[in-house]
Structure formats: C-alpha cells, structure tokens
Amino acid sequence: MFSEDVASFFRSPVREIFKRVDLNSIYSFAGGYPSADTFPLDEIRKTMSEVISTYGGQAFQYGATQGVMQLREAVAERYGVSVERVQITSSSQQGIDVCTRVLVDPGDVILTSSPSYLGALQSFRSYRADIRGVAHMNDIDSFREAYVQVIEQVLSEGKKIKFLYMIPDFQNPSGESLTFGERKMLVELARRYGFLIVEDSPYRELRYEGEDIPTMYSIDPDIVIHLGSFSKIFAPGFRLGWAIAHPEILDKIYVCKQSLDLCPPVFDQYVAAEFLRSGRLDANLSRSIGLYKGKRDLLLSLLEKYMPRGVRWTHPEGGLFLFLTMPEGFDAVKFYDTALDAGVAYVAGEFFHPDGSGKNTMRMNFSFMTEEKITEGVQLLARLLRAEIVDN
Amino acid sequence: MFSEDVASFFRSPVREIFKRVDLNSIYSFAGGYPSADTFPLDEIRKTMSEVISTYGGQAFQYGATQGVMQLREAVAERYGVSVERVQITSSSQQGIDVCTRVLVDPGDVILTSSPSYLGALQSFRSYRADIRGVAHMNDIDSFREAYVQVIEQVLSEGKKIKFLYMIPDFQNPSGESLTFGERKMLVELARRYGFLIVEDSPYRELRYEGEDIPTMYSIDPDIVIHLGSFSKIFAPGFRLGWAIAHPEILDKIYVCKQSLDLCPPVFDQYVAAEFLRSGRLDANLSRSIGLYKGKRDLLLSLLEKYMPRGVRWTHPEGGLFLFLTMPEGFDAVKFYDTALDAGVAYVAGEFFHPDGSGKNTMRMNFSFMTEEKITEGVQLLARLLRAEIVDN
Numbered sequence: 001m002f003s004e005d006v007a008s009f010f011r012s013p014v015r016e017i018f019k020r021v022d023l024n025s026i027y028s029f030a031g032g033y034p035s036a037d038t039f040p041l042d043e044i045r046k047t048m049s050e051v052i053s054t055y056g057g058q059a060f061q062y063g064a065t066q067g068v069m070q071l072r073e074a075v076a077e078r079y080g081v082s083v084e085r086v087q088i089t090s091s092s093q094q095g096i097d098v099c100t101r102v103l104v105d106p107g108d109v110i111l112t113s114s115p116s117y118l119g120a121l122q123s124f125r126s127y128r129a130d131i132r133g134v135a136h137m138n139d140i141d142s143f144r145e146a147y148v149q150v151i152e153q154v155l156s157e158g159k160k161i162k163f164l165y166m167i168p169d170f171q172n173p174s175g176e177s178l179t180f181g182e183r184k185m186l187v188e189l190a191r192r193y194g195f196l197i198v199e200d201s202p203y204r205e206l207r208y209e210g211e212d213i214p215t216m217y218s219i220d221p222d223i224v225i226h227l228g229s230f231s232k233i234f235a236p237g238f239r240l241g242w243a244i245a246h247p248e249i250l251d252k253i254y255v256c257k258q259s260l261d262l263c264p265p266v267f268d269q270y271v272a273a274e275f276l277r278s279g280r281l282d283a284n285l286s287r288s289i290g291l292y293k294g295k296r297d298l299l300l301s302l303l304e305k306y307m308p309r310g311v312r313w314t315h316p317e318g319g320l321f322l323f324l325t326m327p328e329g330f331d332a333v334k335f336y337d338t339a340l341d342a343g344v345a346y347v348a349g350e351f352f353h354p355d356g357s358g359k360n361t362m363r364m365n366f367s368f369m370t371e372e373k374i375t376e377g378v379q380l381l382a383r384l385l386r387a388e389i390v391d392n
Numbered sequence: 393m394f395s396e397d398v399a400s401f402f403r404s405p406v407r408e409i410f411k412r413v414d415l416n417s418i419y420s421f422a423g424g425y426p427s428a429d430t431f432p433l434d435e436i437r438k439t440m441s442e443v444i445s446t447y448g449g450q451a452f453q454y455g456a457t458q459g460v461m462q463l464r465e466a467v468a469e470r471y472g473v474s475v476e477r478v479q480i481t482s483s484s485q486q487g488i489d490v491c492t493r494v495l496v497d498p499g500d501v502i503l504t505s506s507p508s509y510l511g512a513l514q515s516f517r518s519y520r521a522d523i524r525g526v527a528h529m530n531d532i533d534s535f536r537e538a539y540v541q542v543i544e545q546v547l548s549e550g551k552k553i554k555f556l557y558m559i560p561d562f563q564n565p566s567g568e569s570l571t572f573g574e575r576k577m578l579v580e581l582a583r584r585y586g587f588l589i590v591e592d593s594p595y596r597e598l599r600y601e602g603e604d605i606p607t608m609y610s611i612d613p614d615i616v617i618h619l620g621s622f623s624k625i626f627a628p629g630f631r632l633g634w635a636i637a638h639p640e641i642l643d644k645i646y647v648c649k650q651s652l653d654l655c656p657p658v659f660d661q662y663v664a665a666e667f668l669r670s671g672r673l674d675a676n677l678s679r680s681i682g683l684y685k686g687k688r689d690l691l692l693s694l695l696e697k698y699m700p701r702g703v704r705w706t707h708p709e710g711g712l713f714l715f716l717t718m719p720e721g722f723d724a725v726k727f728y729d730t731a732l733d734a735g736v737a738y739v740a741g742e743f744f745h746p747d748g749s750g751k752n753t754m755r756m757n758f759s760f761m762t763e764e765k766i767t768e769g770v771q772l773l774a775r776l777l778r779a780e781i782v783d784n
Binding site: 015033034039045057091094101119231235255262263267268 | 433
C-alpha cells in the first residue's frame with residue numbers, strides 16, 4: 001500500500017524518548033530545546049499587538065510562497081545578501097528536507113560529518129539517499145584526505161554525490177566548529193568534484209567565546225546553500241527558518257514549497273520581522289547568550305568534578321550541546337533503561353552516526369534545564385555511569 | 393544537478409498571476425482567499441493574550457509532531473472521532489502532499505475528478521504520479537461506469553491505483569458537491585478495487601443552503617483519509633489543517649512529518665484550539681457564512697444579468713467558487729492578457745483539468761472582494777467576454 005520511501009522512514013529516537021517520559025518530570029539532557037526562560041513573553045505579546053494594529057487582516061491572510069517581504073528583507077540585511085536570495089522556510093528542518101527533495105534521487109550520495117544531525121539523517125534516509133559519513137580529524141591534511149578517499153570511493157562506484165551536509169558552527173551533536181581553513185578546504189573539494197554544500201547553521205548566533213568564523217556560504221555563494229533558523233534565537237514554536245542560495249537553486253525550492261504548504265505561517269513571520277527590526281531579537285539574544293554561557297560553564301565544571309575516569313567530552317564555544325565519549329564497550333542505547341528508570345535522559349550517540357558506530361557516545365544538551373536541575377542531573381548521571389563503567 | 397522529481401514540478405498559475413498583479417489593485421476573482429473582513433482581529437488579539445497567560449513559554453516551545461493535544465482534542469470532538477485518529481498538519485496542502493509522499497511511487501495512478509484542485513495536481517505531479525481524471529456526470533450509473541472504465545483501463549496497463557482524490561463538498565474549482573449516493577458508490581469502488589480515498593474538505597463548513605451530506609470518511613473510516621483546514625473557517629495565515637485516518641496510515645504520516653518539519657506551528661495551534669473551545673470560531677463562522685452567502689447570491693444574479701448568451705455557470709450551495717463554461721473555441725488562457733490588462737483576474741479552467749482540457753472554462757471566486765468590487769468586476773468581465781465571444 002505504501003510508497004517505497006516509507007520502508008526507509010525511521011522514527012526519531014529523540015521524539016520516541018519524549019513519548020516515553022515527560023521532559024519536565026525528569027533530568028533531561030536529551031532534547032535540543034532552548035530554555036523557555038529565554039522567550040520574552042511580554043515583548044512577544046506587545047509585538048503581536050503591534051503587528052495586528054499595523055497589518056490588520058493581512059497578517060492572517062495567505063502569504064507569498066517566498067515568505068513575507070518584511071522578514072525576507074530583515075534576514076537579507078542581517079546576513080548581507082540580496083533579498084532575491086532569501087526564501088523563508090517553515091522551519092529549518094523543512095529547509096533540509098526540501099533541499100534533499102530537489103537534489104537527491106534514490107541511491108544518490110550525500111556526504112556528512114559523522115556524527116551529524118539526526119533530523120537531517122532522517123530526511124536523507126526518507127529519500128533513500130546513500131549517506132557517507134566522515135569523522136572529524138584535527139589535522140587538516142588527514143581530514144582532507146579522509147574526504148578525498150570517500151569521494152573517490154563513491155565515484156569509483158559510479159554514483160553521484162549531490163551535496164555535502166555540514167553544520168560548521170557548534171555542531172549538533174558534537175558542539176564542535178570547523179576552522180576557517182577546514183571550511184575553505186571543503187568548499188574547494190565541492191568545487192573540484194562538482195557537488196553542492198548544504199550549510200546548516202541554526203546555532204551560529206549562540207557563541208559564548210572566541211571569534212565568529214565566516215560562513216561557508218560567504219566562501220562560495222554559488223555552490224553553498226545556507227540554512228538558518230529562528231528556533232534557537234527566538235522561539236521554535238513559530239517554526240520559521242530561512243534558506244539563502246543561488247537564485248537558480250532557490251527557484252526549485254520555491255516551486256517545491258508551493259506544493260508542500262503554499263507559504264510559511266504568515267502571522268508568525270510578521271512577528272519575527274518586527275522582532276528583528278525593532279532590535280528586540282538582538283536584545284533577547286544577548287540575554288540568551290549570557291544564560292547559556294553560564295549553563296555551559298556549569299556543565300563543563302560538573303563533568304570535570306563528577307564524571308568517572310575514562311569519560312571524555314567536547315568543549316563547545318557555542319550552541320546547545322556537548323558530546324561525551326565513554327570507554328570502548330559501553331553501550332549508550334542499552335544504558336537508556338537504567339538512565340530513564342533513574343530519571344535522567346540523554347540521546348545515544350549512535351543515532352547521529354550514519355553507519356551506526358559511536359555506541360559509546362552520548363549527546364548532552366545544556367540549554368533546556370535550570371542550573372539546579374543540570375547540577376542534580378549530572379550528579380545522578382555520573383553516579384549511574386560510574387556503576388556501569390566500573391561494573392564492566 | 394536536480395532530482396528527477398524536479399522535471400515534473402510545475403508552477404501554480406494562480407501564484408504566477410499574483411506575482412504579475414497586485415490583487416488589491418484589480419478586480420480579482422482569481423484566488424481562493426477568504427475575505428480579510430472575516431478575520432475577527434479583536435477576538436484574535438484577546439485569544440492570543442489569553443494563550444500567553446495560560447501557557448507561557450510552552451506556547452513558543454517545540455511541540456509534539458502529532459500536534460498540540462488541545463487542538464487534536466478539539467478537532468476530534470468536532471468531527472466525532474477519537475483523538476488517536478487526528479494529526480494536525482501545517483496546512484491542508486501539507487496533508488495532500490504527505491499523503492502522496494507516503495502512498496505514491498512514480499508511475500502509480502491517482503484518480504481524481506476532472507476538474508480538480510490545482511494544488512493537489514501540483515503535488516501529485518511533483519511525485520510523478522499518473523493522474524487520471526474523471527468528469528462528473530449527473531446520472532449516477534453513467535458516473536459509476538465512467539470510473540469503472542478508467543479503473544479497468546489502469547489495471548489492464550498493470551499499474552497500481554493508490555488513491556482517489558475527492559473534494560466532495562463545494563468542490564474547488566466547480567463549486568459542486570457529491571450526493572450521498574455518489575459518495576457511497578465511490579467508497580464501494582475503492583473497497584472493491586482496493587484503493588484508498590483522500591477526502592479533501594476545506595469548504596465543508598461553508599454551506600449556504602441545503603443539508604449537510606455525510607463525509608466519505610464516515611462511510612468507511614478505514615479506507616478514507618479525511619483532510620480539513622482552518623484556512624477557510626478561521627485564518628489561512630496560521631497554516632493549520634488536520635488529517636483524520638486509520639491509525640496505521642496516520643502513523644506513516646506522523647513519521648514522515650518528523651523529517652518534514654518536526655511539528656506544526658505551536659503558538660498558532662494553541663490560538664486555534666482556544667478559538668474552537670471558546671465558541672469564538674463558531675460565532676465567527678456564522679458571520680462568515682452570512683457574508684459569503686450574500687456574495688454568492690450577488691454573483692449569481694450579476695452573472696444572470698450581464699453575461700453574454702452561451703456562457704453557463706454552476707450554482708454552488710457553499711464554498712468559495714463557481715465555474716464558468718464559455719462557448720467551444722474560447723481560450724481562457726489566451727484571454728488572460730485582455731482581462732489582466734483591463735484589470736480583472738480569474739483562473740483559467742484548463743489548469744484544473746489533469747488532461748489539459750476545459751480550455752473554455754474559468755474559475756471565479758466570490759469570497760475575497762467586497763460586494764461593490766464584485767459588481768464592478770462582473771460588469772467589466774462580462775463586457776470583455778461579450779466582445780471576445782461575439783468577435784469570434
């Protein structure tokens with residue numbers, strides 16, 4: 001009865017955890033949720049009222065498929081691109097999905113980092129793409145060589161590489177960023193071998209230390225599709241993101257979007273545009289950055305203090321996540337039952353690995369919980385891990 | 393570079409007209425827009441404020457993929473189904489698209505009425521479906537026979553029929569409804585030949601005369617997927633609809649939706665749920681029905697008065713559209729230039745016909761414009777048509 005794609009669908013293990021437990025009743029390092037404390041309710045209420053007064057019925061009518069012009073202009077200005085290159089998406093997840101839809105046929109290859117964002121892997125698999133993951137390496141020559149090897153292997157199989165999917169800023173799940181040199185190197189490979197790059201950067205504006213690194217899009221705006229999101233800097237409940245790309249690519253995304261959902265949510269777009277224009281978004285973003293930096297620092301110090309020997313973790317300069325590696329032999333999926341029963345949730349790292357490796361890894365989110373709950377949660381998780389690791 | 397699907401994408405001619413002219417500066421019978429006069433701005437503003445007070449940050453956080461429970465429950469109650477059978481969609485266009493995605497492989501057959509909804513045809517074509525249209529016939533035996541002939545033809549070609557797409561209530565574009573006998577007959581054919589029915593019913597609640605006819609879903613809830621929309625009864629700018637279906641089908645839609653956009657817009661869902669619960673939606677719907685009935689009656693009387701001989705039209709009991717048939721040889725696409733230059737817009741009927749027939753037909757919307765503009769617009773259109781039809 002169902003289409004062939006359906007056999008390749010897989011359920012988000014994150015969303016399955018959310019079905020199993022109430023996030024608010026446990027210690028949850030699982031989701032990629034911003035803290036609800038960062039949503040400026042009074043300012044949102046005020047902005048909504050202003051939007052209704054300014055735009056009246058237009059704010060509730062059908063809108064343009066490309067998005068509300070005020071929002072496209074605000075995004076274009078923020079990113080220094082022309083408005084013709086901006087498509088508003090109904091979430092940046094839709095951005096990922098629609099890029100895959102317009103670029104990938106079953107069996108085509110998508111290159112990704114390994115680990116990579118679960119929702120992207122879900123979308124890629126649903127189109128029956130052949131996903132090839134490449135682990136990060138600190139030495140850029142070895143890193144380049146690893147990509148070249150995979151690319152040459154794919155070409156020797158007679159397959160087409162459609163795009164490289166990258167989250168260069170504070171990656172989900174690892175929290176790590178690509179250096180400028182690494183970004184340039186990957187863009188050069190894309191040029192040389194003739195594939196596109198989908199640069200997914202929802203965390204870019206959440207930097208807690210260090211200097212901004214130019215986007216991959218800025219290195220080559222003709223072959224990089226840049227995806228952004230309001231979900232981490234404003235409110236995920238609005239489901240708004242954007243795609244910035246060469247007009248020829250954007251045109252296919254636009255026509256596809258007509259039949260996907262006609263247009264993004266209109267009222268939400270006016271509110272987001274007004275939040276940007278008025279400077280409220282930036283003011284709120286500063287507050288969020290302060291809050292999240294504190295939580296990241298706290299989490300790092302707690303891990304240092306409580307984690308058993310043999311557990312390692314990344315030190316992200318921004319974003320919402322860090323990534324833990326336990327000793328070889330540890331199985332983070334098996335460990336779910338112990339953890340959830342005791343009241344603490346995380347996401348097992350193997351789900352982020354296209355080849356199912358990384359069984360001894362897990363992703364921890366530090367944005368969602370209060371500092372108090374982070375503290376108690378780490379102590380609990382560390383106690384459970386110590387028992388597990390020492391036992392084995 | 394692009395996927396094979398892309399070659400089958402086609403641009404919505406309606407949205408292309410909107411790009412060419414400003415709807416507010418001309419007489420537009422083109423869109424399927426509700427009147428912005430029906431959006432109860434003060435009540436929306438009040439409801440939004442209540443939602444923020446009641447739910448706080450939760451209204452702006454990520455939500456469940458199936459939709460916000462309060463809204464699922466309100467839809468379930470309104471339609472007398474269990475909440476497990478309700479999936480909130482990010483527009484009913486998404487409902488159509490996701491049904492096609494989970495059911496149809498390239499070359500699979502979708503049966504539709506001819507004419508049928510353009511956005512559905514767009515979606516079906518984008519998945520490279522083989523669309524077979526069947527014209528409506530007033531005699532039910534001939535109508536049944538026409539379907540059986542097409543079905544037998546498809547089966548003789550060794551192809552699979554995945555579903556029948558139907559808009560039984562005040563169809564877009566014709567404005568006509570299926571009788572209860574016709575609905576039963578089509579459900580029986582679906583059972584006999586083993587295909588599903590996608591029942592798309594965004595206009596169902598906009599009835600201006602006559603009695604409600606049971607949904608096709610109520611005739612067989614196991615094989616009919618019912619799609620509904622808030623766009624015609626509340627506000628299209630919220631982009632919210634619903635799918636009601638057998639849990640096994642709904643589960644595939646749910647998993648697909650995870651990778652499409654994670655969840656529908658959350659704040660908008662809380663507002664819609666509160667609008668339903670408080671009775672505000674029904675009160676507003678009564679007002680809308682009164683308004684649209686007046687516009688329909690006006691349009692029918694104007695057509696009677698001004699249209700040249702040889703032009704026929706449907707008499708819809710509800711919805712937003714009626715359908716005009718001009719004498720053979722008239723070409724409604726060619727006539728665009730004359731009409732748009734003179735300042736009046738419609739949609740040419742051939743775009744609604746899967747086989748490109750119906751060149752002498754056009755769709756007229758009566759919900760969007762004021763009564764004054766409808767009056768002037770019909771007079772203008774009739775004058776242009778008279779010149780064209782007499783000239784030829």
